[in-house]
Amino acid sequence: TTTTTTTGEKDSPMELSYTVDATVGYLAGSLFDLDLFSQSSEEISVSCCSGGSIASSKKICGNGTTCLNICGELDTGCATIECEECHDADVKDKLCSASMQGEGWCKKASVISELTNDCAAERMALAKVYDLAKPTNELTSKCTDAGQRKRRDARTVRSANFHSTAIFNIWYCTGKCRHVSNLRGMPECCLHPYTRRAVPGVIKKCCLEYGFCV
DSSP: OOOOOOTOOBBBBBEEEEOTTTEEEEETTTSSSSSHHTOOOEEEEEEEEETTTTTTSSSSBBBOOOTTTTTTEEEEEEEEEOOOOOOOOOOOHHHHHHOOOTTTTGGBBBHHHHHHHHHHHHHHHEEETTOOSSOHHHHHHHHHHHHHHHHHHHHHTTOOOOOOEEEEEOOTTTHOOOGGGGGOOOOGGGGGGHHHHHHHTHHHHHHHHHHOOO
């Protein structure tokens, strides 16, 4: 159920959320032991998001290198999962934005709603429902309001202390995790939307063996 923090901000009822096109995921560390990434037989490419921007240099963890606090001790307690081979558009704002800097941002319903909302897709879907050639101003107003809210959030966060969020690129899961037994060497693929959707037995094994029950 949804809870409310002492600041009045509602927590997200889900601790794992994906964007509409399932190319970026947002994970609360309490839901999945991030040390499991360290146990992967794969070398995982990691980018670090801090202050609304992604560091130019990437890091590597897994295959014997710990993934814990890979972006520094001042951690948000959240993780971003990137399915790099899936997206065909610029998703920079989905990977790292000003609203993602505060501690525990991944549990805030307003932040997750903003990140997972695809205005373009929503407008076109509504236009089809109303049999319109293109979205009207009325249908775009919600997205406009959301954009203004994002800019306000950005101004607020810039004045706060920056926490870092690790962005794990698990692109290889699509090609390498084709059977539930493959999870033994790459448990992080429990988080990949393709693996969860297309590989039989993954959801059950991820819950029973790795404690990832969603």
